[in-house]
Amino acid sequence: MNDNSEIKETPDEPRINIEEPWEMNLWCALLKCTKDELLTAIKLVGNHEKDIRNYLNSKNE
Numbered sequence: 001m002n003d004n005s006e007i008k009e010t011p012d013e014p015r016i017n018i019e020e021p022w023e024m025n026l027w028c029a030l031l032k033c034t035k036d037e038l039l040t041a042i043k044l045v046g047n048h049e050k051d052i053r054n055y056l057n058s059k060n061e
Helices: 021-031 035-045 049-059
Strands: none
Touching: 021 035, 021 049, 035 049
């Protein structure tokens, strides 16, 4: 039986779902950013992981 309450280790898609707390926490850890930084990036460039990673990296240069 599949228990949807289990914490998954990686997201299913390279898009970040802000409705899933476990996914937000995972992406913040992977991208080394805060939730606020992640939400700002999503608002500016969308929810594709690659675009967000590029945006965050450009801010850190």
